[in-house]
Amino acid sequence: MFNFKRPRHKLHISDENDLRLSDLKPGEKGRITEIGGSENFRHRLIEMGLTRDAEICVDKYAPLRDPMELIVKGYHLSLRGMDAEKIAVERIV
Amino acid sequence: MNFNIAVAGNPNCGKTTIFNALTGAKQRVGNWPGVTVEKKSGHYNQSDHKFDVIDLPGTYSLAAFSAEETVVRQYLENDEADVVVNIIDASNLERNLFLTTQLIELGKPLVLVLNMMDMANEKGLQIDVDTLATLLGAPVVPVVGRTGEGIDLLKEKILRVSTEISMKARLIDICYPRDLEIEIDKLHQLIQVNDVTDKHSRWTSIKLLESDKQTRDEVRLHSNGTDILDQAKISVGRIEGLFKDTGRAIISSARYGFIQGAMRECVVESLVDSVDYSRQIDRVLTNRWLGLPIFGLFMWLMFKLTYDIGSIPMDWIDRGLVALMNFISDLLPDSMFASLLVDGVIGGVGAIAVFLPNIFILFLIIAVLEDSGYMARVAFIMDRVMHNIGLHGKAFIPMIMGFGCNVPAIMGTRILESRRDRILTVLINPFMSCSARLPVYVLVAGAFFPENAATVIFSMYILGIVAAIGSGKLFSRTILKGMSKPFVLELPPYQRPTLRSLVLHTWERGYLFIQKMGTVILVGSVIIWVLGYFPTEVELDRDYGSERTTLTLEYDSQFIALESKFKKSVDQDRSGYHSEMIVYESSSSYLELLEQYQLLKKELSSEKNQQLSSLRQQEIGDITEQKWIGRVGKIFEPIVRPLGFTWRESVALITGFVAKEIVVSTYGVLFGVGEDVDEGSQGVISGLRSSGMTPLVALSFLVFTLLYTPCLATVAAIRRETGTWAYTLFSIAYSLGLAYSLAFAVSYFGRMFNWLS
Numbered sequence: 139m140f141n142f143k144r145p146r147h148k149l150h151i152s153d154e155n156d157l158r159l160s161d162l163k164p165g166e167k168g169r170i171t172e173i174g175g176s177e178n179f180r181h182r183l184i185e186m187g188l189t190r191d192a193e194i195c196v197d198k199y200a201p202l203r204d205p206m207e208l209i210v211k212g213y214h215l216s217l218r219g220m221d222a223e224k225i226a227v228e229r230i231v
Numbered sequence: 232m233n234f235n236i237a238v239a240g241n242p243n244c245g246k247t248t249i250f251n252a253l254t255g256a257k258q259r260v261g262n263w264p265g266v267t268v269e270k271k272s273g274h275y276n277q278s279d280h281k282f283d284v285i286d287l288p289g290t291y292s293l294a295a296f297s298a299e300e301t302v303v304r305q306y307l308e309n310d311e312a313d314v315v316v317n318i319i320d321a322s323n324l325e326r327n328l329f330l331t332t333q334l335i336e337l338g339k340p341l342v343l344v345l346n347m348m349d350m351a352n353e354k355g356l357q358i359d360v361d362t363l364a365t366l367l368g369a370p371v372v373p374v375v376g377r378t379g380e381g382i383d384l385l386k387e388k389i390l391r392v393s394t395e396i397s398m399k400a401r402l403i404d405i406c407y408p409r410d411l412e413i414e415i416d417k418l419h420q421l422i423q424v425n426d427v428t429d430k431h432s433r434w435t436s437i438k439l440l441e442s443d444k445q446t447r448d449e450v451r452l453h454s455n456g457t458d459i460l461d462q463a464k465i466s467v468g469r470i471e472g473l474f475k476d477t478g479r480a481i482i483s484s485a486r487y488g489f490i491q492g493a494m495r496e497c498v499v500e501s502l503v504d505s506v507d508y509s510r511q512i513d514r515v516l517t518n519r520w521l522g523l524p525i526f527g528l529f530m531w532l533m534f535k536l537t538y539d540i541g542s543i544p545m546d547w548i549d550r551g552l553v554a555l556m557n558f559i560s561d562l563l564p565d566s567m568f569a570s571l572l573v574d575g576v577i578g579g580v581g582a583i584a585v586f587l588p589n590i591f592i593l594f595l596i597i598a599v600l601e602d603s604g605y606m607a608r609v610a611f612i613m614d615r616v617m618h619n620i621g622l623h624g625k626a627f628i629p630m631i632m633g634f635g636c637n638v639p640a641i642m643g644t645r646i647l648e649s650r651r652d653r654i655l656t657v658l659i660n661p662f663m664s665c666s667a668r669l670p671v672y673v674l675v676a677g678a679f680f681p682e683n684a685a686t687v688i689f690s691m692y693i694l695g696i697v698a699a700i701g702s703g704k705l706f707s708r709t710i711l712k713g714m715s716k717p718f719v720l721e722l723p724p725y726q727r728p729t730l731r732s733l734v735l736h737t738w739e740r741g742y743l744f745i746q747k748m749g750t751v752i753l754v755g756s757v758i759i760w761v762l763g764y765f766p767t768e769v770e771l772d773r774d775y776g777s778e779r780t781t782l783t784l785e786y787d788s789q790f791i792a793l794e795s796k797f798k799k800s801v802d803q804d805r806s807g808y809h810s811e812m813i814v815y816e817s818s819s820s821y822l823e824l825l826e827q828y829q830l831l832k833k834e835l836s837s838e839k840n841q842q843l844s845s846l847r848q849q850e851i852g853d854i855t856e857q858k859w860i861g862r863v864g865k866i867f868e869p870i871v872r873p874l875g876f877t878w879r880e881s882v883a884l885i886t887g888f889v890a891k892e893i894v895v896s897t898y899g900v901l902f903g904v905g906e907d908v909d910e911g912s913q914g915v916i917s918g919l920r921s922s923g924m925t926p927l928v929a930l931s932f933l934v935f936t937l938l939y940t941p942c943l944a945t946v947a948a949i950r951r952e953t954g955t956w957a958y959t960l961f962s963i964a965y966s967l968g969l970a971y972s973l974a975f976a977v978s979y980f981g982r983m984f985n986w987l988s
């Protein structure tokens with residue numbers, strides 16, 4: 139959904155269906171399978187509860203399309219699309 | 232005895248609220264993460280013991296990721312704190328417990344506080360407090376910080392943990408998966424044998440597995456440090472191979488694993504689905520289509536209310552001041568002292584005092600924005616724009632606070648994580664139009680744009696934002712290149728602002744303003760009065776006294792001529808009048824003539840008054856020009872002449888460098904000299920109008936006032952937060968340059984296209 143033309147960040151483990159958090163639409167839920175990006179970024183997210191297997195729900199996008207609002211572990215968090223793109227998820231239906 | 236108590240916890244979990252409840256302090260709370268940026272201390276006494284309490288900035292972890300986290304970690308790791316009070320947001324338990332697991336490992340005596348129990352109940356969470364206490368090995372106290380419920384119990388628990396040995400010994404270990412525990416054990420034993428640090432050795436072992444730089448550096452200093460680091464390297468290699476991730480990520484995930492286990496045992500979520508009001512509100516306020524218009528509307532309302540409601544009590548204060556001035560001038564003979572009191576002190580400080588209502592209303596509205604939680608949404612909405620200049624949405628929070636005052640706003644830039652972000656935000660903050668500039672706008676816009684004053688003022692604010700963002704873009708392309716850190720921002724639930732906290736915030740900030748009136752502005756006004764009073768004897772080129780007499784005589788003869796003309800036409804008319812029924816004086820033709828005469832007389836007398844007062848203004852202008860203040864202004868006049876400014880504006884702008892309100896005081900003194908006191912602020916307005924300033928020049932003056940360096944206090948704050956004079960001087964030079972260029976552009980293009988002339 140974000141920046142289709144730019145090559146995506148390479149994540150540690152390649153995911154077969156390669157679905158990213160940024161691909162989810164408002165109201166959709168996912169389970170985190172992997173977080174890429176810099177060490178600091180990964181660690182910060184993990185410390186805020188975005189661990190592997192954590193459930194995450196996309197609540198909405200901001201008026202200017204970026205950032206997005208997420209619900210994780212019962213609280214609301216906002217993240218930019220370019221960062222959400224570094225988080226691989228599997229969709230939960 | 233004396234005990235040091237440290238209050239730690241996640242951002243926005245209510246640490247400062249509890250700190251205030253414990254110590255009776257009045258530190259700032261606000262419903263967005265990052266309100267407290269500096270550790271603050273206070274104290275209370277209980278059972279002959281003194282408790283020194285430190286309120287720490289909020290952190291999600293002790294990993295030393297940001298400047299604030301480093302501060303907190305250093306404070307907690309060093310031996311200063313006797314007891315750590317960990318505030319936990321009960322409505323957001325899982326994430327808050329992450330920090331708790333680290334605090335447990337740190338090995339300090341711990342009291343856990345479940346704050347926001349009201350919110351947790353609303354959410355339908357039932358927390359088994361006793362089981363949680365057993366699992367975590369520390370006393371757990373449920374409280375509602377806002378109402379003070381449970382604070383007494385908390386004090387008692389703090390007392391017991393501080394004084395009773397048995398309470399301290401109950402610390403438990405967080406259990407990790409078996410493979411991790413094996414490696415932790417190895418390091419643990421090695422550290423214990425060598426007695427490397429005085430810290431809890433399990434904490435050190437875990438930090439080594441996380442490859443924590445600070446811990447490694449400390450261990451390296453020790454004689455057997457290299458052995459331990461070698462073992463750490465092997466252990467880290469092993470777990471990283473096993474779990475396919477970095478040590479730190481593995482440990483963090485394991486902590487959440489432990490927390491999930493604890494949550495299963497202690498928390499029951501009631502099946503009744505509670506309504507998430509916050510989410511409902513956000514459906515509208517951060518809606519894709521409505522979000523931005525609503526934000527704009529709020530900003531507009533903020534200034535509209537400030538201006539409109541503020542003008543009501545403004546009149547009262549104005550009248551009160553006029554009465555006071557009259558009272559004093561009646562009481563005291565015409566002397567230097569009377570002039571100092573009336574023109575200098577009351578004229579100068581009073582010119583600002585009338586704006587107190589505006590400023591209090593503005594602070595009240597900012598307090599509502601902060602306490603309700605909307606501030607965090609502003610960061611959310613504006614992130615895209617801020618991203619453009621390589622900044623966080625969070626950087627917009629200090630910008631809005633800048634509408635109140637730039638000094639705390641510049642300090643508030645500490646919520647940003649990288650130094651580059653902080654410096655960039657500091658540099659653009661002075662363009663946010665602070666409340667001290669408001670009096671200038673209200674005065675000048677009121678004088679020259681009485682119909683559209685609110686709009687003109689609002690556009691000043693918009694211009695400030697545009698200048699800030701434009702400059703930010705320029706800086707981020709040139710002197711401060713780089714990208715901001717990832718944007719990770721918590722959006723706390725909306726809260727109804729409490730009356731107490733609103734009153735407190737508004738009063739606290741407003742009081743600072745009153746204090747400023749009693750100090751900087753008072754001194755400034757007196758200095759300006761001195762400059763405007765001396766030398767007492769001035770030589771004027773024109774003899775105003777005789778000019779006034781001539782003018783009066785001239786009009787007197789005109790009045791006489793008018794009267795005789797009227798009499799003549801009446802006589803003429805009477806001779807042609809033949810009616811026995813009505814006396815001539817009641818006839819319609821006479822009444823018509825009379826009406827005509829009276830009209831002409833009124834016109835003439837208003838013309839006379841106008842002439843006289845304009846002569847008076849010219850005289851005042853001529854006199855002040857000869858005074859010291861005028862001479863100073865004359866020196867700088869050539870510099871500002873291209874902008875259409877006179878020596879008056881140059882004096883006002885120079886004095887405004889100390890504090891922007893003084894611009895108004897200066898005008899108060901400039902147009903107050905020898906003026907009839909009963910005019911109050913109206914005198915300044917009419918003085919401005921008759922000084923030859925055109926609406927165009929007024930606009931260019933407003934632009935200059937908006938953009939140049941706000942005040943000395945801001946300069947000091949910039950110096951403090953950037954840490955160098957280089958950025959400070961740059962900021963001054965840049966803002967002067969920008970102010971000059973834009974004010975010049977306004978007057979240049981204005982003249983070219985004949986606007987507002």
Ligand SMILES: Nc1nc2c(ncn2[C@@H]2O[C@H](COP(=O)(O)OP(=O)(O)OP(=O)(O)O)[C@@H](O)[C@H]2O)c(=O)[nH]1
Pocket residue numbers: 240241242243244245246247248249259260261262263264265266267268288289290346347348349350374375376377378602726
């Ligand atoms: N409903 C409810 N709100 C609370 C309670 N305690 C604090 N608050 C509110 O929570 C918000 C945050 O409070 P603060 O005391 O500023 O939090 P803090 O932990 O100091 O925040 P930072 O300094 O930003 O880290 C404020 O709006 C408080 O009014 C509580 O027990 N119940």
Ligand SMILES: [Mg+2]
Pocket residue numbers: 246247248259260266267289
């Ligand atoms: Mg605080």
